[in-house]
Amino acid sequence: MAEALTARESIKAADAHAPSAHIEHDTNTGISNTKLGMWLFLASECLLFGGLITTYLLYKRPLEGPTPEEIFDIPFTSTSSFVLLMSSLTMVLAVSAIERGDHERLRIWIGATALLGATFIAGQIYEFTVFVREGLGFTTSRFSSAFYTLTGFHGVHVTIGIIMLMSLVLLSLRGKLPEHRSETVEIVGLYWHFVDVVWIFIFAVVYLVP
Amino acid sequence: MTLTSHDPIPASNLDGAVEDYSRDKVYVLTALFLAAVTVLEVLTYAYPDFPVWADNLLIPVLMIMMAVKFFTVLYIFMHLKFDxxxxxxxxxxxxxxxxxxxxxxxxxxxxxxxxxxx
Missing domain, CATH: 1.20.5 (Single alpha-helices involved in coiled-coils or other helix-helix interfaces)
Incomplete structure:
Protein backbone atom coordinates (compact mmCIF):
# COMPACT_ATOMS: atom_id res chain seq x y z
CA MET A 1 0.00 0.00 0.00
CA ALA A 2 2.78 2.31 1.04
CA GLU A 3 4.69 1.47 -2.15
CA ALA A 4 1.59 2.18 -4.28
CA LEU A 5 1.13 5.56 -2.62
CA THR A 6 4.78 6.37 -3.21
CA ALA A 7 4.46 5.44 -6.88
CA ARG A 8 1.36 7.63 -7.22
CA GLU A 9 3.08 10.53 -5.52
CA SER A 10 6.08 10.20 -7.81
CA ILE A 11 3.80 10.26 -10.89
CA LYS A 12 2.10 13.38 -9.53
CA ALA A 13 5.48 15.00 -8.88
CA ALA A 14 6.65 14.16 -12.41
CA ASP A 15 3.43 15.51 -13.89
CA ALA A 16 3.66 18.69 -11.86
CA HIS A 17 7.02 19.50 -13.47
CA ALA A 18 6.01 18.41 -16.99
CA PRO A 19 5.54 21.12 -19.62
CA SER A 20 1.92 22.15 -20.18
CA ALA A 21 2.38 21.98 -23.95
CA HIS A 22 1.97 18.75 -25.90
CA ILE A 23 5.03 16.65 -26.53
CA GLU A 24 6.58 17.47 -29.90
CA HIS A 25 6.04 14.45 -32.16
CA ASP A 26 8.88 13.41 -34.42
CA THR A 27 6.69 12.13 -37.24
CA ASN A 28 6.49 13.02 -40.94
CA THR A 29 3.13 14.71 -40.41
CA GLY A 30 4.01 16.45 -37.13
CA ILE A 31 0.90 14.83 -35.64
CA SER A 32 1.02 11.99 -33.18
CA ASN A 33 0.39 8.57 -34.70
CA THR A 34 -2.42 8.00 -32.19
CA LYS A 35 -4.35 11.03 -33.39
CA LEU A 36 -3.75 10.22 -37.06
CA GLY A 37 -4.79 6.63 -36.33
CA MET A 38 -8.05 7.78 -34.73
CA TRP A 39 -8.90 9.92 -37.78
CA LEU A 40 -8.13 6.96 -40.08
CA PHE A 41 -10.37 4.78 -37.92
CA LEU A 42 -13.18 7.37 -38.11
CA ALA A 43 -12.78 7.52 -41.90
CA SER A 44 -13.20 3.73 -42.04
CA GLU A 45 -16.27 4.00 -39.79
CA CYS A 46 -17.90 6.13 -42.53
CA LEU A 47 -17.86 3.00 -44.68
CA LEU A 48 -19.37 0.84 -41.90
CA PHE A 49 -22.24 3.21 -41.14
CA GLY A 50 -22.64 4.06 -44.85
CA GLY A 51 -23.28 0.37 -45.51
CA LEU A 52 -25.79 0.08 -42.67
CA ILE A 53 -27.66 3.26 -43.70
CA THR A 54 -27.75 2.15 -47.36
CA THR A 55 -29.16 -1.23 -46.34
CA TYR A 56 -31.82 0.52 -44.28
CA LEU A 57 -32.79 2.76 -47.22
CA LEU A 58 -33.12 -0.28 -49.48
CA TYR A 59 -35.32 -2.15 -46.98
CA LYS A 60 -37.25 0.84 -45.64
CA ARG A 61 -40.59 -0.31 -47.10
CA PRO A 62 -41.57 -3.42 -45.14
CA LEU A 63 -43.43 -6.25 -46.90
CA GLU A 64 -45.00 -7.26 -43.57
CA GLY A 65 -45.29 -5.91 -40.00
CA PRO A 66 -45.53 -2.27 -38.84
CA THR A 67 -44.24 0.55 -41.07
CA PRO A 68 -41.84 3.29 -39.88
CA GLU A 69 -44.66 5.88 -39.92
CA GLU A 70 -46.81 3.69 -37.66
CA ILE A 71 -44.14 2.99 -35.10
CA PHE A 72 -41.72 5.92 -34.79
CA ASP A 73 -42.23 8.37 -31.90
CA ILE A 74 -40.60 11.50 -33.36
CA PRO A 75 -40.98 13.79 -30.29
CA PHE A 76 -39.29 11.15 -28.09
CA THR A 77 -36.45 10.53 -30.57
CA SER A 78 -36.01 14.30 -31.03
CA THR A 79 -35.43 14.63 -27.28
CA SER A 80 -32.88 11.78 -27.36
CA SER A 81 -31.12 13.46 -30.31
CA PHE A 82 -30.98 16.74 -28.42
CA VAL A 83 -29.46 14.96 -25.40
CA LEU A 84 -26.73 13.41 -27.57
CA LEU A 85 -26.07 16.73 -29.29
CA MET A 86 -25.58 18.47 -25.93
CA SER A 87 -23.15 15.70 -24.89
CA SER A 88 -20.88 16.94 -27.70
CA LEU A 89 -20.83 20.35 -26.00
CA THR A 90 -19.88 18.88 -22.61
CA MET A 91 -17.19 16.76 -24.32
CA VAL A 92 -15.56 19.73 -26.04
CA LEU A 93 -15.70 21.67 -22.74
CA ALA A 94 -13.88 18.73 -21.09
CA VAL A 95 -11.10 18.93 -23.72
CA SER A 96 -10.90 22.68 -23.18
CA ALA A 97 -10.73 22.18 -19.39
CA ILE A 98 -7.75 19.79 -19.51
CA GLU A 99 -5.91 22.00 -22.00
CA ARG A 100 -5.93 24.79 -19.44
CA GLY A 101 -5.13 22.38 -16.59
CA ASP A 102 -8.51 22.52 -14.82
CA HIS A 103 -8.83 18.91 -13.67
CA GLU A 104 -11.93 19.38 -11.51
CA ARG A 105 -13.93 20.76 -14.42
CA LEU A 106 -12.49 18.07 -16.68
CA ARG A 107 -14.04 15.41 -14.44
CA ILE A 108 -17.33 17.32 -14.18
CA TRP A 109 -17.67 17.71 -17.97
CA ILE A 110 -16.61 14.14 -18.73
CA GLY A 111 -19.07 12.89 -16.10
CA ALA A 112 -21.81 15.01 -17.66
CA THR A 113 -20.96 13.64 -21.12
CA ALA A 114 -21.15 10.05 -19.86
CA LEU A 115 -24.45 10.80 -18.10
CA LEU A 116 -25.96 12.32 -21.24
CA GLY A 117 -24.71 9.35 -23.28
CA ALA A 118 -26.25 6.94 -20.74
CA THR A 119 -29.54 8.87 -20.97
CA PHE A 120 -29.47 8.44 -24.76
CA ILE A 121 -28.85 4.68 -24.40
CA ALA A 122 -31.65 4.38 -21.81
CA GLY A 123 -33.96 6.12 -24.30
CA GLN A 124 -32.90 3.73 -27.06
CA ILE A 125 -33.55 0.68 -24.86
CA TYR A 126 -36.99 2.09 -23.96
CA GLU A 127 -37.72 2.76 -27.66
CA PHE A 128 -36.70 -0.79 -28.66
CA THR A 129 -38.86 -2.25 -25.85
CA VAL A 130 -41.91 -0.29 -27.05
CA PHE A 131 -41.30 -1.36 -30.66
CA VAL A 132 -41.05 -5.05 -29.70
CA ARG A 133 -44.30 -4.78 -27.67
CA GLU A 134 -45.98 -3.26 -30.72
CA GLY A 135 -44.95 -6.27 -32.82
CA LEU A 136 -41.68 -5.12 -34.42
CA GLY A 137 -39.15 -7.84 -33.57
CA PHE A 138 -35.68 -8.17 -35.09
CA THR A 139 -36.89 -10.77 -37.60
CA THR A 140 -40.39 -9.36 -38.21
CA SER A 141 -39.46 -7.78 -41.54
CA ARG A 142 -36.47 -6.72 -43.59
CA PHE A 143 -37.17 -3.16 -42.39
CA SER A 144 -37.01 -4.18 -38.72
CA SER A 145 -33.74 -6.12 -39.21
CA ALA A 146 -32.11 -3.18 -41.01
CA PHE A 147 -33.44 -0.67 -38.45
CA TYR A 148 -32.32 -2.60 -35.35
CA THR A 149 -28.91 -3.39 -36.90
CA LEU A 150 -28.25 0.26 -37.78
CA THR A 151 -29.45 1.86 -34.54
CA GLY A 152 -28.12 -1.05 -32.45
CA PHE A 153 -24.62 -0.66 -33.92
CA HIS A 154 -24.79 3.05 -33.14
CA GLY A 155 -25.92 2.26 -29.58
CA VAL A 156 -22.95 -0.10 -29.14
CA HIS A 157 -20.63 2.71 -30.28
CA VAL A 158 -22.18 5.10 -27.71
CA THR A 159 -21.79 2.44 -24.99
CA ILE A 160 -18.10 1.96 -25.86
CA GLY A 161 -17.74 5.75 -25.71
CA ILE A 162 -19.27 5.82 -22.21
CA ILE A 163 -16.79 3.13 -21.07
CA MET A 164 -13.90 5.21 -22.46
CA LEU A 165 -15.23 8.34 -20.71
CA MET A 166 -15.49 6.54 -17.37
CA SER A 167 -11.93 5.28 -17.85
CA LEU A 168 -10.81 8.89 -18.32
CA VAL A 169 -12.54 9.91 -15.08
CA LEU A 170 -10.75 7.06 -13.24
CA LEU A 171 -7.40 8.03 -14.78
CA SER A 172 -7.94 11.64 -13.76
CA LEU A 173 -8.91 10.69 -10.20
CA ARG A 174 -5.73 8.60 -9.92
CA GLY A 175 -3.66 11.57 -11.11
CA LYS A 176 -2.64 9.90 -14.38
CA LEU A 177 -4.17 12.47 -16.72
CA PRO A 178 -2.13 15.68 -16.46
CA GLU A 179 -2.56 18.48 -19.00
CA HIS A 180 0.44 17.44 -21.10
CA ARG A 181 -1.52 14.22 -21.80
CA SER A 182 -4.60 16.15 -22.93
CA GLU A 183 -4.35 14.45 -26.33
CA THR A 184 -5.83 11.30 -24.71
CA VAL A 185 -8.99 13.26 -23.85
CA GLU A 186 -8.99 14.89 -27.30
CA ILE A 187 -8.84 11.48 -29.03
CA VAL A 188 -11.72 10.08 -26.96
CA GLY A 189 -13.52 13.34 -27.76
CA LEU A 190 -13.01 12.76 -31.51
CA TYR A 191 -14.64 9.34 -31.19
CA TRP A 192 -17.53 10.80 -29.17
CA HIS A 193 -18.18 13.62 -31.66
CA PHE A 194 -18.10 11.12 -34.53
CA VAL A 195 -20.78 9.04 -32.79
CA ASP A 196 -22.79 12.27 -32.54
CA VAL A 197 -22.40 13.15 -36.26
CA VAL A 198 -23.46 9.61 -37.20
CA TRP A 199 -26.64 10.12 -35.15
CA ILE A 200 -27.23 13.50 -36.85
CA PHE A 201 -27.28 11.54 -40.13
CA ILE A 202 -29.43 8.67 -38.75
CA PHE A 203 -31.95 11.06 -37.16
CA ALA A 204 -32.52 12.91 -40.44
CA VAL A 205 -32.45 9.96 -42.85
CA VAL A 206 -34.16 7.25 -40.74
CA TYR A 207 -36.62 9.21 -38.60
CA LEU A 208 -37.44 12.47 -40.39
CA VAL A 209 -37.34 11.69 -44.12
CA PRO A 210 -40.84 10.45 -44.96
CA MET B 1 1.34 31.40 -18.46
CA THR B 2 -2.14 30.90 -16.99
CA LEU B 3 -4.99 30.71 -19.47
CA THR B 4 -8.53 31.67 -18.62
CA SER B 5 -11.55 30.02 -20.23
CA HIS B 6 -11.95 33.01 -22.57
CA ASP B 7 -8.43 32.98 -24.00
CA PRO B 8 -7.80 31.09 -27.22
CA ILE B 9 -5.44 28.14 -26.76
CA PRO B 10 -2.23 28.98 -28.66
CA ALA B 11 -1.59 26.65 -31.59
CA SER B 12 2.01 26.28 -30.41
CA ASN B 13 0.68 24.52 -27.31
CA LEU B 14 -1.43 22.06 -29.26
CA ASP B 15 -0.44 18.96 -31.08
CA GLY B 16 -0.90 19.30 -34.83
CA ALA B 17 -2.78 22.59 -34.64
CA VAL B 18 -2.13 25.33 -37.19
CA GLU B 19 -4.54 27.92 -35.74
CA ASP B 20 -5.39 29.01 -32.17
CA TYR B 21 -8.31 27.04 -30.77
CA SER B 22 -11.53 28.80 -29.86
CA ARG B 23 -12.67 28.60 -26.29
CA ASP B 24 -15.75 27.82 -24.28
CA LYS B 25 -17.88 30.77 -25.42
CA VAL B 26 -17.56 29.73 -29.07
CA TYR B 27 -18.41 26.13 -28.16
CA VAL B 28 -21.57 27.18 -26.28
CA LEU B 29 -22.67 29.42 -29.17
CA THR B 30 -22.04 26.54 -31.60
CA ALA B 31 -24.15 24.20 -29.45
CA LEU B 32 -26.99 26.77 -29.38
CA PHE B 33 -26.80 27.02 -33.18
CA LEU B 34 -26.94 23.21 -33.49
CA ALA B 35 -29.92 23.09 -31.11
CA ALA B 36 -31.73 25.71 -33.23
CA VAL B 37 -31.16 23.68 -36.41
CA THR B 38 -32.45 20.55 -34.61
CA VAL B 39 -35.62 22.47 -33.65
CA LEU B 40 -36.05 23.42 -37.33
CA GLU B 41 -35.65 19.75 -38.30
CA VAL B 42 -38.35 18.70 -35.86
CA LEU B 43 -40.62 21.50 -37.14
CA THR B 44 -40.55 19.85 -40.59
CA TYR B 45 -42.25 16.88 -38.92
CA ALA B 46 -44.69 18.97 -36.85
CA TYR B 47 -45.70 21.27 -39.72
CA PRO B 48 -45.21 19.29 -42.96
CA ASP B 49 -47.29 21.80 -44.98
CA PHE B 50 -45.14 24.83 -44.13
CA PRO B 51 -44.34 26.52 -47.52
CA VAL B 52 -40.54 26.43 -47.09
CA TRP B 53 -40.46 22.60 -47.11
CA ALA B 54 -43.84 21.65 -48.51
CA ASP B 55 -44.14 18.97 -51.22
CA ASN B 56 -40.88 18.00 -52.90
CA LEU B 57 -38.70 20.42 -50.93
CA LEU B 58 -38.84 18.48 -47.64
CA ILE B 59 -36.01 16.03 -48.38
CA PRO B 60 -33.58 18.66 -49.79
CA VAL B 61 -34.29 20.98 -46.82
CA LEU B 62 -33.67 18.13 -44.34
CA MET B 63 -30.46 17.12 -46.14
CA ILE B 64 -29.16 20.71 -46.07
CA MET B 65 -29.89 21.07 -42.34
CA MET B 66 -28.27 17.69 -41.66
CA ALA B 67 -25.15 18.71 -43.64
CA VAL B 68 -24.93 22.03 -41.75
CA LYS B 69 -25.01 20.19 -38.39
CA PHE B 70 -22.59 17.50 -39.62
CA PHE B 71 -19.91 19.93 -40.80
CA THR B 72 -20.36 22.30 -37.83
CA VAL B 73 -19.57 19.46 -35.39
CA LEU B 74 -16.72 18.29 -37.64
CA TYR B 75 -15.03 21.68 -37.99
CA ILE B 76 -15.67 23.29 -34.58
CA PHE B 77 -16.09 20.48 -32.03
CA MET B 78 -13.68 18.06 -33.74
CA HIS B 79 -11.22 20.93 -34.37
CA LEU B 80 -10.72 20.23 -38.11
CA LYS B 81 -10.86 24.00 -38.64
CA PHE B 82 -7.79 24.44 -36.44
CA ASP B 83 -5.86 21.22 -37.12
Whole structure:
Protein backbone atom coordinates (compact mmCIF):
# COMPACT_ATOMS: atom_id res chain seq x y z
CA MET A 1 0.00 0.00 0.00
CA ALA A 2 2.78 2.31 1.04
CA GLU A 3 4.69 1.47 -2.15
CA ALA A 4 1.59 2.18 -4.28
CA LEU A 5 1.13 5.56 -2.62
CA THR A 6 4.78 6.37 -3.21
CA ALA A 7 4.46 5.44 -6.88
CA ARG A 8 1.36 7.63 -7.22
CA GLU A 9 3.08 10.53 -5.52
CA SER A 10 6.08 10.20 -7.81
CA ILE A 11 3.80 10.26 -10.89
CA LYS A 12 2.10 13.38 -9.53
CA ALA A 13 5.48 15.00 -8.88
CA ALA A 14 6.65 14.16 -12.41
CA ASP A 15 3.43 15.51 -13.89
CA ALA A 16 3.66 18.69 -11.86
CA HIS A 17 7.02 19.50 -13.47
CA ALA A 18 6.01 18.41 -16.99
CA PRO A 19 5.54 21.12 -19.62
CA SER A 20 1.92 22.15 -20.18
CA ALA A 21 2.38 21.98 -23.95
CA HIS A 22 1.97 18.75 -25.90
CA ILE A 23 5.03 16.65 -26.53
CA GLU A 24 6.58 17.47 -29.90
CA HIS A 25 6.04 14.45 -32.16
CA ASP A 26 8.88 13.41 -34.42
CA THR A 27 6.69 12.13 -37.24
CA ASN A 28 6.49 13.02 -40.94
CA THR A 29 3.13 14.71 -40.41
CA GLY A 30 4.01 16.45 -37.13
CA ILE A 31 0.90 14.83 -35.64
CA SER A 32 1.02 11.99 -33.18
CA ASN A 33 0.39 8.57 -34.70
CA THR A 34 -2.42 8.00 -32.19
CA LYS A 35 -4.35 11.03 -33.39
CA LEU A 36 -3.75 10.22 -37.06
CA GLY A 37 -4.79 6.63 -36.33
CA MET A 38 -8.05 7.78 -34.73
CA TRP A 39 -8.90 9.92 -37.78
CA LEU A 40 -8.13 6.96 -40.08
CA PHE A 41 -10.37 4.78 -37.92
CA LEU A 42 -13.18 7.37 -38.11
CA ALA A 43 -12.78 7.52 -41.90
CA SER A 44 -13.20 3.73 -42.04
CA GLU A 45 -16.27 4.00 -39.79
CA CYS A 46 -17.90 6.13 -42.53
CA LEU A 47 -17.86 3.00 -44.68
CA LEU A 48 -19.37 0.84 -41.90
CA PHE A 49 -22.24 3.21 -41.14
CA GLY A 50 -22.64 4.06 -44.85
CA GLY A 51 -23.28 0.37 -45.51
CA LEU A 52 -25.79 0.08 -42.67
CA ILE A 53 -27.66 3.26 -43.70
CA THR A 54 -27.75 2.15 -47.36
CA THR A 55 -29.16 -1.23 -46.34
CA TYR A 56 -31.82 0.52 -44.28
CA LEU A 57 -32.79 2.76 -47.22
CA LEU A 58 -33.12 -0.28 -49.48
CA TYR A 59 -35.32 -2.15 -46.98
CA LYS A 60 -37.25 0.84 -45.64
CA ARG A 61 -40.59 -0.31 -47.10
CA PRO A 62 -41.57 -3.42 -45.14
CA LEU A 63 -43.43 -6.25 -46.90
CA GLU A 64 -45.00 -7.26 -43.57
CA GLY A 65 -45.29 -5.91 -40.00
CA PRO A 66 -45.53 -2.27 -38.84
CA THR A 67 -44.24 0.55 -41.07
CA PRO A 68 -41.84 3.29 -39.88
CA GLU A 69 -44.66 5.88 -39.92
CA GLU A 70 -46.81 3.69 -37.66
CA ILE A 71 -44.14 2.99 -35.10
CA PHE A 72 -41.72 5.92 -34.79
CA ASP A 73 -42.23 8.37 -31.90
CA ILE A 74 -40.60 11.50 -33.36
CA PRO A 75 -40.98 13.79 -30.29
CA PHE A 76 -39.29 11.15 -28.09
CA THR A 77 -36.45 10.53 -30.57
CA SER A 78 -36.01 14.30 -31.03
CA THR A 79 -35.43 14.63 -27.28
CA SER A 80 -32.88 11.78 -27.36
CA SER A 81 -31.12 13.46 -30.31
CA PHE A 82 -30.98 16.74 -28.42
CA VAL A 83 -29.46 14.96 -25.40
CA LEU A 84 -26.73 13.41 -27.57
CA LEU A 85 -26.07 16.73 -29.29
CA MET A 86 -25.58 18.47 -25.93
CA SER A 87 -23.15 15.70 -24.89
CA SER A 88 -20.88 16.94 -27.70
CA LEU A 89 -20.83 20.35 -26.00
CA THR A 90 -19.88 18.88 -22.61
CA MET A 91 -17.19 16.76 -24.32
CA VAL A 92 -15.56 19.73 -26.04
CA LEU A 93 -15.70 21.67 -22.74
CA ALA A 94 -13.88 18.73 -21.09
CA VAL A 95 -11.10 18.93 -23.72
CA SER A 96 -10.90 22.68 -23.18
CA ALA A 97 -10.73 22.18 -19.39
CA ILE A 98 -7.75 19.79 -19.51
CA GLU A 99 -5.91 22.00 -22.00
CA ARG A 100 -5.93 24.79 -19.44
CA GLY A 101 -5.13 22.38 -16.59
CA ASP A 102 -8.51 22.52 -14.82
CA HIS A 103 -8.83 18.91 -13.67
CA GLU A 104 -11.93 19.38 -11.51
CA ARG A 105 -13.93 20.76 -14.42
CA LEU A 106 -12.49 18.07 -16.68
CA ARG A 107 -14.04 15.41 -14.44
CA ILE A 108 -17.33 17.32 -14.18
CA TRP A 109 -17.67 17.71 -17.97
CA ILE A 110 -16.61 14.14 -18.73
CA GLY A 111 -19.07 12.89 -16.10
CA ALA A 112 -21.81 15.01 -17.66
CA THR A 113 -20.96 13.64 -21.12
CA ALA A 114 -21.15 10.05 -19.86
CA LEU A 115 -24.45 10.80 -18.10
CA LEU A 116 -25.96 12.32 -21.24
CA GLY A 117 -24.71 9.35 -23.28
CA ALA A 118 -26.25 6.94 -20.74
CA THR A 119 -29.54 8.87 -20.97
CA PHE A 120 -29.47 8.44 -24.76
CA ILE A 121 -28.85 4.68 -24.40
CA ALA A 122 -31.65 4.38 -21.81
CA GLY A 123 -33.96 6.12 -24.30
CA GLN A 124 -32.90 3.73 -27.06
CA ILE A 125 -33.55 0.68 -24.86
CA TYR A 126 -36.99 2.09 -23.96
CA GLU A 127 -37.72 2.76 -27.66
CA PHE A 128 -36.70 -0.79 -28.66
CA THR A 129 -38.86 -2.25 -25.85
CA VAL A 130 -41.91 -0.29 -27.05
CA PHE A 131 -41.30 -1.36 -30.66
CA VAL A 132 -41.05 -5.05 -29.70
CA ARG A 133 -44.30 -4.78 -27.67
CA GLU A 134 -45.98 -3.26 -30.72
CA GLY A 135 -44.95 -6.27 -32.82
CA LEU A 136 -41.68 -5.12 -34.42
CA GLY A 137 -39.15 -7.84 -33.57
CA PHE A 138 -35.68 -8.17 -35.09
CA THR A 139 -36.89 -10.77 -37.60
CA THR A 140 -40.39 -9.36 -38.21
CA SER A 141 -39.46 -7.78 -41.54
CA ARG A 142 -36.47 -6.72 -43.59
CA PHE A 143 -37.17 -3.16 -42.39
CA SER A 144 -37.01 -4.18 -38.72
CA SER A 145 -33.74 -6.12 -39.21
CA ALA A 146 -32.11 -3.18 -41.01
CA PHE A 147 -33.44 -0.67 -38.45
CA TYR A 148 -32.32 -2.60 -35.35
CA THR A 149 -28.91 -3.39 -36.90
CA LEU A 150 -28.25 0.26 -37.78
CA THR A 151 -29.45 1.86 -34.54
CA GLY A 152 -28.12 -1.05 -32.45
CA PHE A 153 -24.62 -0.66 -33.92
CA HIS A 154 -24.79 3.05 -33.14
CA GLY A 155 -25.92 2.26 -29.58
CA VAL A 156 -22.95 -0.10 -29.14
CA HIS A 157 -20.63 2.71 -30.28
CA VAL A 158 -22.18 5.10 -27.71
CA THR A 159 -21.79 2.44 -24.99
CA ILE A 160 -18.10 1.96 -25.86
CA GLY A 161 -17.74 5.75 -25.71
CA ILE A 162 -19.27 5.82 -22.21
CA ILE A 163 -16.79 3.13 -21.07
CA MET A 164 -13.90 5.21 -22.46
CA LEU A 165 -15.23 8.34 -20.71
CA MET A 166 -15.49 6.54 -17.37
CA SER A 167 -11.93 5.28 -17.85
CA LEU A 168 -10.81 8.89 -18.32
CA VAL A 169 -12.54 9.91 -15.08
CA LEU A 170 -10.75 7.06 -13.24
CA LEU A 171 -7.40 8.03 -14.78
CA SER A 172 -7.94 11.64 -13.76
CA LEU A 173 -8.91 10.69 -10.20
CA ARG A 174 -5.73 8.60 -9.92
CA GLY A 175 -3.66 11.57 -11.11
CA LYS A 176 -2.64 9.90 -14.38
CA LEU A 177 -4.17 12.47 -16.72
CA PRO A 178 -2.13 15.68 -16.46
CA GLU A 179 -2.56 18.48 -19.00
CA HIS A 180 0.44 17.44 -21.10
CA ARG A 181 -1.52 14.22 -21.80
CA SER A 182 -4.60 16.15 -22.93
CA GLU A 183 -4.35 14.45 -26.33
CA THR A 184 -5.83 11.30 -24.71
CA VAL A 185 -8.99 13.26 -23.85
CA GLU A 186 -8.99 14.89 -27.30
CA ILE A 187 -8.84 11.48 -29.03
CA VAL A 188 -11.72 10.08 -26.96
CA GLY A 189 -13.52 13.34 -27.76
CA LEU A 190 -13.01 12.76 -31.51
CA TYR A 191 -14.64 9.34 -31.19
CA TRP A 192 -17.53 10.80 -29.17
CA HIS A 193 -18.18 13.62 -31.66
CA PHE A 194 -18.10 11.12 -34.53
CA VAL A 195 -20.78 9.04 -32.79
CA ASP A 196 -22.79 12.27 -32.54
CA VAL A 197 -22.40 13.15 -36.26
CA VAL A 198 -23.46 9.61 -37.20
CA TRP A 199 -26.64 10.12 -35.15
CA ILE A 200 -27.23 13.50 -36.85
CA PHE A 201 -27.28 11.54 -40.13
CA ILE A 202 -29.43 8.67 -38.75
CA PHE A 203 -31.95 11.06 -37.16
CA ALA A 204 -32.52 12.91 -40.44
CA VAL A 205 -32.45 9.96 -42.85
CA VAL A 206 -34.16 7.25 -40.74
CA TYR A 207 -36.62 9.21 -38.60
CA LEU A 208 -37.44 12.47 -40.39
CA VAL A 209 -37.34 11.69 -44.12
CA PRO A 210 -40.84 10.45 -44.96
CA MET B 1 1.34 31.40 -18.46
CA THR B 2 -2.14 30.90 -16.99
CA LEU B 3 -4.99 30.71 -19.47
CA THR B 4 -8.53 31.67 -18.62
CA SER B 5 -11.55 30.02 -20.23
CA HIS B 6 -11.95 33.01 -22.57
CA ASP B 7 -8.43 32.98 -24.00
CA PRO B 8 -7.80 31.09 -27.22
CA ILE B 9 -5.44 28.14 -26.76
CA PRO B 10 -2.23 28.98 -28.66
CA ALA B 11 -1.59 26.65 -31.59
CA SER B 12 2.01 26.28 -30.41
CA ASN B 13 0.68 24.52 -27.31
CA LEU B 14 -1.43 22.06 -29.26
CA ASP B 15 -0.44 18.96 -31.08
CA GLY B 16 -0.90 19.30 -34.83
CA ALA B 17 -2.78 22.59 -34.64
CA VAL B 18 -2.13 25.33 -37.19
CA GLU B 19 -4.54 27.92 -35.74
CA ASP B 20 -5.39 29.01 -32.17
CA TYR B 21 -8.31 27.04 -30.77
CA SER B 22 -11.53 28.80 -29.86
CA ARG B 23 -12.67 28.60 -26.29
CA ASP B 24 -15.75 27.82 -24.28
CA LYS B 25 -17.88 30.77 -25.42
CA VAL B 26 -17.56 29.73 -29.07
CA TYR B 27 -18.41 26.13 -28.16
CA VAL B 28 -21.57 27.18 -26.28
CA LEU B 29 -22.67 29.42 -29.17
CA THR B 30 -22.04 26.54 -31.60
CA ALA B 31 -24.15 24.20 -29.45
CA LEU B 32 -26.99 26.77 -29.38
CA PHE B 33 -26.80 27.02 -33.18
CA LEU B 34 -26.94 23.21 -33.49
CA ALA B 35 -29.92 23.09 -31.11
CA ALA B 36 -31.73 25.71 -33.23
CA VAL B 37 -31.16 23.68 -36.41
CA THR B 38 -32.45 20.55 -34.61
CA VAL B 39 -35.62 22.47 -33.65
CA LEU B 40 -36.05 23.42 -37.33
CA GLU B 41 -35.65 19.75 -38.30
CA VAL B 42 -38.35 18.70 -35.86
CA LEU B 43 -40.62 21.50 -37.14
CA THR B 44 -40.55 19.85 -40.59
CA TYR B 45 -42.25 16.88 -38.92
CA ALA B 46 -44.69 18.97 -36.85
CA TYR B 47 -45.70 21.27 -39.72
CA PRO B 48 -45.21 19.29 -42.96
CA ASP B 49 -47.29 21.80 -44.98
CA PHE B 50 -45.14 24.83 -44.13
CA PRO B 51 -44.34 26.52 -47.52
CA VAL B 52 -40.54 26.43 -47.09
CA TRP B 53 -40.46 22.60 -47.11
CA ALA B 54 -43.84 21.65 -48.51
CA ASP B 55 -44.14 18.97 -51.22
CA ASN B 56 -40.88 18.00 -52.90
CA LEU B 57 -38.70 20.42 -50.93
CA LEU B 58 -38.84 18.48 -47.64
CA ILE B 59 -36.01 16.03 -48.38
CA PRO B 60 -33.58 18.66 -49.79
CA VAL B 61 -34.29 20.98 -46.82
CA LEU B 62 -33.67 18.13 -44.34
CA MET B 63 -30.46 17.12 -46.14
CA ILE B 64 -29.16 20.71 -46.07
CA MET B 65 -29.89 21.07 -42.34
CA MET B 66 -28.27 17.69 -41.66
CA ALA B 67 -25.15 18.71 -43.64
CA VAL B 68 -24.93 22.03 -41.75
CA LYS B 69 -25.01 20.19 -38.39
CA PHE B 70 -22.59 17.50 -39.62
CA PHE B 71 -19.91 19.93 -40.80
CA THR B 72 -20.36 22.30 -37.83
CA VAL B 73 -19.57 19.46 -35.39
CA LEU B 74 -16.72 18.29 -37.64
CA TYR B 75 -15.03 21.68 -37.99
CA ILE B 76 -15.67 23.29 -34.58
CA PHE B 77 -16.09 20.48 -32.03
CA MET B 78 -13.68 18.06 -33.74
CA HIS B 79 -11.22 20.93 -34.37
CA LEU B 80 -10.72 20.23 -38.11
CA LYS B 81 -10.86 24.00 -38.64
CA PHE B 82 -7.79 24.44 -36.44
CA ASP B 83 -5.86 21.22 -37.12
CA UNK B 84 -3.44 20.36 -39.91
CA UNK B 85 -5.11 19.90 -43.31
CA UNK B 86 -3.89 16.30 -43.56
CA UNK B 87 -6.50 15.27 -40.98
CA UNK B 88 -9.25 16.82 -43.13
CA UNK B 89 -7.94 14.93 -46.16
CA UNK B 90 -7.75 11.65 -44.24
CA UNK B 91 -11.34 11.94 -43.06
CA UNK B 92 -12.69 13.17 -46.41
CA UNK B 93 -11.00 10.22 -48.14
CA UNK B 94 -13.16 7.83 -46.12
CA UNK B 95 -16.27 9.98 -46.32
CA UNK B 96 -16.12 10.52 -50.09
CA UNK B 97 -15.29 6.85 -50.73
CA UNK B 98 -18.29 5.81 -48.59
CA UNK B 99 -20.64 8.25 -50.34
CA UNK B 100 -19.53 7.15 -53.82
CA UNK B 101 -19.67 3.42 -53.04
CA UNK B 102 -23.13 3.60 -51.52
CA UNK B 103 -24.54 5.98 -54.14
CA UNK B 104 -23.41 3.41 -56.73
CA UNK B 105 -25.05 0.65 -54.68
CA UNK B 106 -28.34 2.56 -54.31
CA UNK B 107 -28.31 3.29 -58.05
CA UNK B 108 -27.71 -0.38 -58.80
CA UNK B 109 -30.87 -1.19 -56.82
CA UNK B 110 -32.71 1.63 -58.68
CA UNK B 111 -33.74 3.38 -55.47
CA UNK B 112 -34.09 6.69 -57.36
CA UNK B 113 -36.73 5.17 -59.67
CA UNK B 114 -38.97 3.15 -57.31
CA UNK B 115 -41.64 2.71 -60.01
CA UNK B 116 -39.18 0.66 -62.08
CA UNK B 117 -39.36 -2.15 -59.45
CA UNK B 118 -42.89 -3.02 -60.50
Missing amino acids: KPILTWVFYAGLVLAVLVYLAMLSTFRIWWPESHS
